[in-house]
Amino acid sequence: MPTGVAMRDAREQLFDAAERVLLRDGPHALTSRAVTTEAGCAKGVLHRHFTDFDAFLADLVQDRIARIHDHATALRAAAGTGTVAGNLTGALTDLFGSVAVAIVALVTFRDDLRARLRRTTPSGVPLLTEATAMLASYLAAERGLGRIAPDADVDALAPTLIGAGHLLFADRKTTPPDTEAVHAIVTSVIAGAVRG
Incomplete structure (x- = not known):
């Protein structure tokens, strides 16, 4: 230009x-x-x-985290519609089918970036922490509607789903997993919690 x-x-x-x-x-x-x-x-x-390149990268990550918050609102609004497994499959596919896996690699690759992000995300992996909260919030809404068992530990299910999803999508060199593969993992993780 x-x-x-x-x-x-x-x-x-x-x-x-x-x-x-x-x-x-x-x-x-x-x-x-x-x-x-x-x-x-x-x-x-x-x-x-931007003041420097790490400030640029931190703002990039924060911008992508803000997008997760937007997805969280939409996912919570989907509670009670479709199937729990279908909604979670869609959420994980949208999350990891985007740039999220690469952003996680970037955060782990750059120490200065990670240090800056610790100011707003003091624990966990930035982006994955917010994605976990998104799924936990959705699962809690489904529990409130009776589609998830009342004793289901949504705070354990959410990071399990995030970890499994991340592993499925982590290899950037091959074709991403298809919907059926993601759905199979989701149904396996939530099998004991879904009612009906």
Whole structure:
């Protein structure tokens, strides 16, 4: 992009470029130069909007966490509709079929980024912690509707589902698992908790 030409919504364009680099080349290839080259802009654009590259990455992760909060609202609204296993399968597929697996790799790859994120996510793995809370909230809503057993430990089921889902989708080099594979894991994990 020529100097002096304004980018519309530069933050989103830079975030989208970072995701493409991350998905295509992995966390080791994610540099400010790679991001700005992918976005088609001068390197100074990134530094005009962020104090440094780790601040940019922290904002990227926070932006993707905010999207999980939006998905959580929609998932809770789905309580009582469809099937519990179907809703969870969709949620896990949406979560891990996106950039979430690559973001988790990025967080574990960069110590400075992880330290910054500890300010808002003091325990657990940022993004996965929020995704776990999303599933626990949904399962609690289903428990309240009687579709999950009243004694079901949703705080144990949620991280089990997240861990199983992450393992299914973690290999970025092969074809992602199909819906049936995700559904099979979900039904196995929640088998003792679902009523009816």
